[in-house]
Amino acid sequence: MAKDKFEMFQVLDENGKIVNKDEMPDLSDDELQDLMYRMVYTRILDQRAVSLGRQGRLGFYAPVAGQEASMIGSHYALDKEDWIAPGYRDIPQLIWHGYPLWQSYLFSKGHFKGGQIPEGLNALVPQIIIGAQVVQTAGVALGLKKKKKDQIVITYTGDGGASQGDFYEGMNFAGAFEVPAVFVVQNNQYAISVPQDKQTAADTIAQKAVAAGIEGVQVDGMDALAVYAATKKARKDALDGKPTLIETVCYRYGPHSLSGDDPTRYRSSEEDGEWEKQDPLVRLRTYLEGKDLWSEEKENEIVEQAKADVKAAMKEAENTPRQKVSDLIEIMGNELPNNLQEQLEEYRAKESN
Amino acid sequence: MAEMTMIQAITDAMRTELRNDEDVLLFGEDVGYYGGVFRATEGLQKEFGEDRVFDTPLAESGIGGLAIGLGVTGFRPIMEIQFVGFLFEVMDGLSGQMSRMHYRTGGHYSSPITVRAPFGGGVKTPELHPDSLEGLMAQTPGIRVVIPSTPYDAKGLLISSIRSNDPVFYLEHMKLYRSLKGEVPEDDYTIELDKADVKREGSDITFVAYGAMVHSALKAADQLAEDGVEAEVIDLRTVSPIDIETIIESVKKTNRAVVIQEAQRQAGVAASISAEISERAILHLEAPVTRVTAPDTVYPFASDEDVWLPDDEDIVTKAKETLDF
Numbered sequence: 038m039a040k041d042k043f044e045m046f047q048v049l050d051e052n053g054k055i056v057n058k059d060e061m062p063d064l065s066d067d068e069l070q071d072l073m074y075r076m077v078y079t080r081i082l083d084q085r086a087v088s089l090g091r092q093g094r095l096g097f098y099a100p101v102a103g104q105e106a107s108m109i110g111s112h113y114a115l116d117k118e119d120w121i122a123p124g125y126r127d128i129p130q131l132i133w134h135g136y137p138l139w140q141s142y143l144f145s146k147g148h149f150k151g152g153q154i155p156e157g158l159n160a161l162v163p164q165i166i167i168g169a170q171v172v173q174t175a176g177v178a179l180g181l182k183k184k185k186k187d188q189i190v191i192t193y194t195g196d197g198g199a200s201q202g203d204f205y206e207g208m209n210f211a212g213a214f215e216v217p218a219v220f221v222v223q224n225n226q227y228a229i230s231v232p233q234d235k236q237t238a239a240d241t242i243a244q245k246a247v248a249a250g251i252e253g254v255q256v257d258g259m260d261a262l263a264v265y266a267a268t269k270k271a272r273k274d275a276l277d278g279k280p281t282l283i284e285t286v287c288y289r290y291g292p293h294s295l296s297g298d299d300p301t302r303y304r305s306s307e308e309d310g311e312w313e314k315q316d317p318l319v320r321l322r323t324y325l326e327g328k329d330l331w332s333e334e335k336e337n338e339i340v341e342q343a344k345a346d347v348k349a350a351m352k353e354a355e356n357t358p359r360q361k362v363s364d365l366i367e368i369m370g371n372e373l374p375n376n377l378q379e380q381l382e383e384y385r386a387k388e389s390n
Numbered sequence: 391m392a393e394m395t396m397i398q399a400i401t402d403a404m405r406t407e408l409r410n411d412e413d414v415l416l417f418g419e420d421v422g423y424y425g426g427v428f429r430a431t432e433g434l435q436k437e438f439g440e441d442r443v444f445d446t447p448l449a450e451s452g453i454g455g456l457a458i459g460l461g462v463t464g465f466r467p468i469m470e471i472q473f474v475g476f477l478f479e480v481m482d483g484l485s486g487q488m489s490r491m492h493y494r495t496g497g498h499y500s501s502p503i504t505v506r507a508p509f510g511g512g513v514k515t516p517e518l519h520p521d522s523l524e525g526l527m528a529q530t531p532g533i534r535v536v537i538p539s540t541p542y543d544a545k546g547l548l549i550s551s552i553r554s555n556d557p558v559f560y561l562e563h564m565k566l567y568r569s570l571k572g573e574v575p576e577d578d579y580t581i582e583l584d585k586a587d588v589k590r591e592g593s594d595i596t597f598v599a600y601g602a603m604v605h606s607a608l609k610a611a612d613q614l615a616e617d618g619v620e621a622e623v624i625d626l627r628t629v630s631p632i633d634i635e636t637i638i639e640s641v642k643k644t645n646r647a648v649v650i651q652e653a654q655r656q657a658g659v660a661a662s663i664s665a666e667i668s669e670r671a672i673l674h675l676e677a678p679v680t681r682v683t684a685p686d687t688v689y690p691f692a693s694d695e696d697v698w699l700p701d702d703e704d705i706v707t708k709a710k711e712t713l714d715f
Binding site: 174365 | 415441446447449451452454455456457458459460461462463464465482483486487492493494495496497498499500531532534554555556584630631632633634635
């Protein structure tokens with residue numbers, strides 16, 4: 038039953054052909070090119086981040102290659118004023134929402150300036166506790182509803198995250214309060230080494246929406262047009278107080294993170310190969326080339342631009358002054374308690390030596 | 391001034407702040423229409439509407455997430471955990487999230503959240519209702535822990551907690567809800583957070599206590615006074631951070647101290663207070679700083695909690711040991 042109701046939604050097949058004309062999103066040629074531009078740029082950011090991580094110039098990093106359609110396609114459907122409650126892998130959405138690249142590097146390296154979201158950017162910082170962003174999303178959404186804003190909040194977690202209690206609670210709260218929230222589960226098949234079928238006996242993650250009484254949709258997460266269309270619709274429904282759970286079925290080509298994970302221990306090269314045929318960039322590129330909207334030259338320009346931006350951002354991150362204990366004390370709260378005031382004096386004295 | 395029980399003072403504080411600040415929201419399980427399982431929010435939904443005072447689904451973690459999200463979108467949430475023992479369901483929300491919000495965003499966001507929860511023994515509640523869990527939160531950087539012991543303190547401290555732009559865990563002792571009355575101003579007033587209060591002045595020994603133990607300490611002090619011993623009773627009011635200055639000043643005068651808590655010996659905040667006194671006033675001490683606490687077992691089954699809970703007799707005994715050291 039579940040499989041019938043939660044049939045995978047696709048617009049563009051792996052050969053770059055539109056297979057669902059009725060659902061083709063209303064995107065101009067410029068917008069289609071922009072979407073492709075962002076996906077290519079994001080792939081380069083990922084390659085550079087992995088490389089910088091291996092060189093020890095970045096710290097914690099969760100690779101995103103393979104998830105560009107899921108991340109960028111969904112983000113492309115948002116308004117500038119919408120809120121994002123990201124998980125730790127969801128740096129690209131934040132960057133395209135206005136989070137400076139150099140700050141994302143500071144987040145990776147572990148520096149408090151990485152968390153200083155710029156004024157006017159509606160986003161939480163990447164969440165490490167899997168599921169926490171989902172319950173917080175219900176709260177942000179209720180806040181937006183109470184302030185009568187024409188904004189939604191979108192949150193992201195992974196397939197493993199859908200097993201958390203907070204995942205269910207967040208969706209259920211959003212449903213009960215009828216708030217403008219969109220929940221995206223990026224089902225990249227693995228939670229570190231644990232495959233999705235070890236998380237649940239449910240056929241789809243999308244059907245978990247039923248437990249909260251909200252809409253659920255399973256989308257081909259390697260298809261940027263399908264992800265965009267599903268998110269666009271979910272956004273519209275969210276503004277009417279109807280939250281949606283979107284499951285994007287995708288694949289991460291790299292390891293879970295750069296912190297020692299080796300995916301060859303739990304994935305076969307055959308499996309990797311099957312998913313590489315699904316590459317979201319290849320598909321959209323083929324489609325756009327067919328419409329004469331894309332060229333190798335254009336793509337190379339983006340690659341060069343991304344590399345230059347990475348270099349500049351890295352420089353800015355590396356020029357950021359090191360953190361002192363007194364800095365960390367000062368950001369503990371609005372009114373420092375007496376113990377911290379005392380410690381602040383101690384550390385300031387130490388630091389001035 | 392009006393004569394109020396502590397629960398009336400708490401309701402009055404919330405009513406005051408709901409009136410003063412339209413961003414104040416009050417929510418939790420059964421706090422809306424029903425007025426709370428202890429009537430702490432009685433009449434508030436009627437006065438301020440469902441938009442301001444509302445019920446939530448039964449899920450503490452969800453309630454915590456709701457508060458955090460409302461906090462970053464400009465609201466000032468008061469969330470209720472029905473009984474403190476259910477705190478474990480929302481430990482991440484408190485210790486993992488709201489307490490770190492200001493820090494992890496370098497000051498960009500705050501969590502101006504007040505978390506109210508009833509706790510405390512002596513009223514024969516079922517399992518995991520009365521446990522003293524303030525020690526867990528006192529070990530969490532970034533959140534204050536406030537425990538009033540009188541109606542007057544309860545109102546002033548709750549108003550301050552709600553106005554604080556940093557999160558406050560505000561614990562209400564169930565035995566004190568209706569067992570005593572006191573004069574409480576009807577206007578709004580605040581009591582500074584992080585400040586202890588000397589509830590009884592004395593020169594021979596210092597009692598440091600909080601919650602229901604303040605009243606046990608005062609009783610013990612009366613009993614000791616009959617033998618000519620004057621105990622000074624300090625009510626912490628805020629148990630994290632601890633007002634060290636007030637305590638040290640007292641210990642320098644009395645040269646002896648007993649720290650009293652309802653929590654188990656391995657829990658609560660007494661060990662931390664004892665350590666601070668040792669570090670800062672050891673040359674003023676005539677005797678070791680000792681502690682009156684509950685035994686290190688799980689909170690007792692209801693029918694015999696009185697044999698387990700520390701009381702004024704335990705305090706008198708410990709005080710005499712300290713005086714005779």
